Amino acid sequence: MRNGLPYVAPGQVIGLLGGSFDPPHQGHVHITREALRRFGLDRVWWLVSPGNPLKERGPAALSRRMAAAREIMQHPRVHVSDFEAQAGTRYTAETIVRLQAACPQARFVWLMGADNLAQFHLWKDWQEIMARVPVGVMARPGDRVEARTAKAAQVFRHARIAPRQSRALGQAAAPAWCFVNVPMVDVSSTRIRASGRWR
Numbered sequence: 001m002r003n004g005l006p007y008v009a010p011g012q013v014i015g016l017l018g019g020s021f022d023p024p025h026q027g028h029v030h031i032t033r034e035a036l037r038r039f040g041l042d043r044v045w046w047l048v049s050p051g052n053p054l055k056e057r058g059p060a061a062l063s064r065r066m067a068a069a070r071e072i073m074q075h076p077r078v079h080v081s082d083f084e085a086q087a088g089t090r091y092t093a094e095t096i097v098r099l100q101a102a103c104p105q106a107r108f109v110w111l112m113g114a115d116n117l118a119q120f121h122l123w124k125d126w127q128e129i130m131a132r133v134p135v136g137v138m139a140r141p142g143d144r145v146e147a148r149t150a151k152a153a154q155v156f157r158h159a160r161i162a163p164r165q166s167r168a169l170g171q172a173a174a175p176a177w178c179f180v181n182v183p184m185v186d187v188s189s190t191r192i193r194a195s196g197r198w199r
């Protein structure tokens, strides 16, 4: 283990699900299982963020979110990581550079829900992220149309992989991205926080 990362066999395809996980919920578990299947991944690592750079409000303590994530996401092929806190990164582009340096034998795929694709062009160095790793996007209630018309989707329309070929994403050369219409689970951290069941 380096930076708390598990051993990676050469050529292994690892999906990265970055998130605030404030709190983690069944929507995260669901898209993780779907991503393993639909994008031909060997593993998924949850990257529990020290704090989303675009969100004003800071999340709950990292240790609490990590513990909750480990409790809810129990799967032999999924690892919950605080790599960003350990590496001192917060921006995804930088995190990916650091992960690729730490695990040069791995193939990484960035995973996100459709709501994040709609915002993706606001992320720091988002085009560099596209140039470095394939991106797998999963449908989320309410965000399908926005995702399809997202700026990132338009700029990289030439790099889109058809959903029926989604399993090829992990082996594709970047830039490559794929949107899949997985069955949807209508849960969000915002709603759980509002219900008072977290905090």
Ligand SMILES: Nc1ncnc2c1ncn2[C@@H]1O[C@H](COP(=O)(O)OP(=O)(O)OP(=O)(O)O)[C@@H](O)[C@H]1O
Binding pocket: 017, 018, 019, 020, 021, 022, 027, 028, 031, 111, 112, 113, 114, 115, 116, 138, 139, 140, 141, 185, 186, 187, 188, 189, 190, 191
């Ligand atoms: N129900 C869901 N369906 C599809 N994708 C989801 C779902 N919930 C979260 N995601 C995706 O998981 C990643 C991490 O999400 P995050 O931790 O921000 O949860 P969230 O429920 O979106 O939180 P918040 O409501 O605070 O914004 C993001 O890429 C997000 O799009």
Ligand SMILES: O=C(O)c1ccc[n+]([C@@H]2O[C@H](COP(=O)([O-])O)[C@@H](O)[C@H]2O)c1
Binding pocket: 017, 018, 019, 020, 021, 047, 049, 051, 052, 053, 054, 055, 090, 091, 092, 093, 116, 122, 123, 124
């Ligand atoms: O790098 C950026 O500029 C950037 C901007 C917004 C979000 N992100 C990342 O996107 C992931 C999802 O964030 P969130 O808060 O929607 O769960 C998480 O890993 C964040 O660090 C990254």
